[in-house]
Amino acid sequence: MPFPFQRLCGPEDRAIPRNYVYTWLNYALAASGLTGPGNEPLRYTPHDFRRIFVTDALSSGLPAHIAARICGHQTVDTTLGYAAIYPEDVINHHRAFFARRRSLRPSSECREPTAQEWQDFLAHFELRKVALGVCARDFGTPCVHEHACIRCPVLRPDPEQLPRLEEMRANLLVRLQEAKEQGWLGEVAAIEASIAAAEQKLAAMRDLAARHPAVHLGMPDFPGVVARIDTEQRNEDAKQQP
Incomplete structure (x- = not known):
């Protein structure tokens, strides 16, 4: 069995x-x-x-x-x-x-990186820090969007930069109105794409901020300790008076 x-x-x-x-x-x-x-x-x-x-x-x-x-x-x-x-x-x-x-694998692929290669690797992550958050592009790849971070899909937005992005969206609306008045149709299409991307980034920032809300705890105070110290100080002063 x-x-x-x-x-x-x-x-x-x-x-x-x-x-x-x-x-x-x-x-x-x-x-x-x-x-x-x-x-x-x-x-x-x-x-x-x-x-x-x-x-x-x-x-x-x-x-x-x-x-x-x-x-x-x-x-x-x-x-x-x-x-x-x-x-x-x-x-x-x-x-x-x-x-x-x-x-x-071939032994040549498992060699230790040179000092210059290691510095280039570290510098890549420093260059990924942008005003609206962090760029998530891979190491050794160029910026295919020509540093147009608002429209870049690999941008990881930082919720703390929400006021900055709102200001940039307001500026884009002003530029869109000017482009329409001047008849710059190509500029209108580009700005509208930037506004749509900015609105998506704003929604992502608000969603992240809602998931991790910041709670202000205030400054701690000790009223009981302060009152006790003041009372002890007054008693000591009274003893020293003639």
């Missing part, structure tokens, strides 16, 4: 009931004298050993879909939910993954 816990009952083998296994687990833990981090008694259930098995199997290299079939899970996501992931395991597996990848 495909049961990890079974016993002979008369002429046939039967699965051991879960409550029976749970009872003997408690007996074994009590006899071992093991305790938790706070000296509390350890408690296990039969289901905990499935989690222990999956964690140990996956960390030992067993593919997740194979572990899912062994456990009888319908999806791999259920099996992955059983695995306990520790920070040290994440670091070790991350390093091992890159070590395997680097062993398959």
Whole structure:
């Protein structure tokens, strides 16, 4: 029979009931004298050993879909939910993954960057800081929108710059009126595109500000302490007077 816990009952083998296994687990833990981090008694259930098995199997290299079939899970996501992931395991597996990848790539692609290349990399992130927020373009790529940040889709707007963008939108409306009066149709189309992009950025800023509202806590005061100090000072002055 495909049961990890079974016993002979008369002429046939039967699965051991879960409550029976749970009872003997408690007996074994009590006899071992093991305790938790706070000296509390350890408690296990039969289901905990499935989690222990999956964690140990996956960390030992067993593919997740194979572990899912062994456990009888319908999806791999259920099996992955059983695995306990520790920070040290994440670091070790991350390093091992890159070590395997680097062993398959030419050695010239895994060289250390020069001082100039590293400075260029750091300078790229400094250049991504703009008035309305942060530019999210990738390293080594030029600004394809010719620094028209209002219309740029990769701009990450900063909610604190909302007043600045509102002022820029007001200026665009003034320029749009002038362009219409002068008959500059090309300028009208460009300004209207900028206004539409500015309104989208304003909506994004207001949404971000609503998610993370700033709460002014004010300056702390201690009226009880001040009153007590003033009373003590007056009593001391009274003692010093003739």
